[in-house]
Amino acid sequence: MKKYNIAVVGATGLVGSTILKIMEERKFPVEKLYILSSKKSAGSKLCFMGKEYVVEELNENSFDKPIDIVLFAAGGAVSEKYAPIAVEKGIKVVDNSSVFRMNKEVPLVIPEVNPEDIDWNRGIIANPNCSTIQSVLPLKPLHDNFKIKRIIYSTYQSVSGSGLRGLRDLEEGIVEFYPYQIQYNALPHIDSFLDNGYTKEEMKMIDETKKILHDDSIRITATTVRVPVKYAHSVSINIEFEKEFKLDEVYKLLEKFPGVILKDDVSNNVYPMAIDAEGHDEVYVGRIRRDFSLENGLNLWVVADNIRKGAATNAIQIAELVASKLK
């Protein structure tokens, strides 16, 4: 079996460290591993597959080494500066930040949804926004069969989406990272506000959904909200389809779609919950019911671990596809 030289940028963060964990879990065929980070974390040691690695400082020469794939999980500014350098050296980049996602030359990929988009990459493949990944995954088979006209997203996002500092604000009941207390509160504010009144997070869900599904005709709106949950995002999704559907068909399509687990037996109190999704790679779908306010309306409740499928797992899945296509 062919093995690959992999670099991970930002491996000391929440997503970066989970990337390493998931590479271990999935037995990613690693030949050499380079762990890169800011000056602050350089020199510290990390364990991978039972071997100790020293974290190296990321700099402009980091990509002179014979690296096949680099995964960036260190924020937009780092990706923006260093991803093009890696590409120039012929290294494939899987980027977790939002900076390249809407770039027309960069595929935005959920491997279960649009793996074929990887084929036209020019070096960078972008990993979508966490809430987008878990929403679009179950929407894909429904869109293919009933054509989505309109989506209304309302999210219930966990603090781990803000990394370790978000977790600290919640666990310690302090106000350091978020502008206000998150403990016992709900903040209708994720990422910064734009002139149109939406947050960047809301626009990411709107724009990225269309790009991944290759359909600009879908009309979408979103309200993204931070809630006092540690791990896993929940999304209330309201959908209007162009075509008629039967609930049975919806169940069947979701049941057989890869990466989706149906959790929908309300008479036995079975529905997706953040505490159940935590630590898992699948997207859980439940509360499936017709929206009677419309002819072809549907409501869903969708939950997934935002650090795993919403970030690290999806990035590794992309890396696996990229690796399989390397000469």
Next chain:
Amino acid sequence: MKKYNIAVVGATGLVGSTILKIMEERKFPVEKLYILSSKKSAGSKLCFMGKEYVVEELNENSFDKPIDIVLFAAGGAVSEKYAPIAVEKGIKVVDNSSVFRMNKEVPLVIPEVNPEDIDWNRGIIANPNCSTIQSVLPLKPLHDNFKIKRIIYSTYQSVSGSGLRGLRDLEEGIVEFYPYQIQYNALPHIDSFLDNGYTKEEMKMIDETKKILHDDSIRITATTVRVPVKYAHSVSINIEFEKEFKLDEVYKLLEKFPGVILKDDVSNNVYPMAIDAEGHDEVYVGRIRRDFSLENGLNLWVVADNIRKGAATNAIQIAELVASKLK
């Protein structure tokens, strides 16, 4: 000033005790006060306006006394059994439970929205569901001006909506009242499930909105969710209007509507939050922005103290109106 003989049923619960507190705050003109409860709490003592009262056990003779208005806050079964007995004795009933709300002979009233409905009461006036009250209050002036075609509600409801037992599950991180852990979790399950896949709470929001606004043509769907917040519910409301609107008009209409406070200056991180609404009687509205996925679409984020405006304050406001019309 005329004074009234008032009875409160369930005064040892969260809503009942807040009813007493708000009667004090608003200087409700009480002549005599009767505090009634189940056998369990009977005999305990409560303080009202600096005077001590002994809680009496509610029984079929409780309403033989010269009571003008009784407020019920002891759950549906108690209201169902005892409200008709009170009405028979000529006592006006303000009922917090859901049992009479959709009864065609019972007005369902938010005093700022449809005070005129009190006039056709036959003894019972129902207090709407907490999430419904805070949602319909700001929707009223918008419906009057732009005619609502469709509403999608997604709620973020606090545990105080389940009373003291809900608060205990959250504060102590235990699983006693809710079917699952509420701490660090989001439960898409409030009240029991119906055959159509919706919860009773969701159907309350759908049905009660139409009744209060006197418009069965409004198409509504809802997803109601319990979140780890102690006090105050938040609601993400998506609205489609029949008529065109300008955002300026929306701001002006909401600004001048009684009981509504605009909190919408996102460039300064000003938006409604549960921790700010706690302890207040107003409904806070923010994140007001056009829904670009529709011709006449609007998104709102609406927050209010569910125990106060969502229950006790609204009940007292109804009682004040009822009192003003007593001979």
